[in-house]
Amino acid sequence: MNKDTQIEELLDAAERQGRCAIPADANMRRKCARRFASGELVNPYPLLYIRADVWERLNPTKRKRAIVRALSTIHPTWVFAAESAICMFDIEQPYEIHPDGELTIASPARSSTYVCIKHGFVKRTLYVPDMPTTMSGGVQVTSLARTLFDCARLLPFELALPLADSAIRGGGFDITSLTQFPVSSLDDANRINAIVTHADPRSDNGAESRARAVIEEGGYLPPQLQYPFPNPNNPDFPLRVDFAWVFPDGSIIVGEYDGMAKYGATWTEVNTHVSMQCERDDHLRACGVTKIVHFNFDDIIHRERLYRKLDEAGVPRIR
Structure with missing residues (x-):
């Protein structure tokens, strides 16, 4: 079967940039959809495609990163948050925090959840007041402190502690900076305090x-x-x-x-x-x-x- 040169070039360029491919028009979307139906491509998020063999070689962190990088080109004003931000930092992280089909972006207005029935993809909008942002890996994300703060209050303790340990193991990150953000519940306060209290750079690895x-x-x-x-x-x-x-x-x-x-x-x-x-x-x-x-x-x-x-x-x- 002859390969479509235009689609091949699109996929090659995306792979070089470490992201999913974005079909430029309806014709290219139809071509990608046919190759997805044949099993050649994976469609991990609406309108995003990547070769199936490439996708299989990526670990969950890199899969999330490929999606986030692609979406940041489509939606340059989006600020990625929580696990969708931490994937862009050079921090050791449990794969369980990156299930396929989930994404989190920050909002200065409100929190919400959108479920794409066709793809089974969940996009969460996380309320982040006075949003501190930074660029990491070419993507606009919440600051490392804010990202770890949100991970600490949203993830189980056993999945959040490896993130904090890794952040301070590299040196230069002050774990007490997580306490600068206001909490809305006693449970959140306890979760943040647990991470700040127990984070330790002497742990050699995430396990x-x-x-x-x-x-x-x-x-x-x-x-x-x-x-x-x-x-x-x-x-x-x-x-x-x-x-x-x-x-x-x-x-x-x-x-x-x-x-x-x-x-x-x-x-x-x-x-x-x-x-x-x-x-x-x-x-x-x-x-x-x-x-x-x-x-x-x-x-x-x-x-x-x-x-x-x-x-x-x-x-x-x-x-």
């Missing part, structure tokens, strides 16, 4: 941040982060564990997040990592660690599994 949030919501004694132990192989670089609970009687419980990236892609790499992990655990026990809790991302998602491991290790609940 560790999310684990901390889950541990906090479970009522456990807060752990110390990146707790150091002597390194027998290099005294100048201590071994640091993700989480540690140190008790007055000298006992220590360690928590280690085991991301799949640690294990490698081959059996040799996996076996090497497991061997190194056993050696590291033996050394930690020699340093006085009494219990070691290894957990993975599935344990974080299914928090009852993480709670069971913490309970079995003896991590106390303080509330």
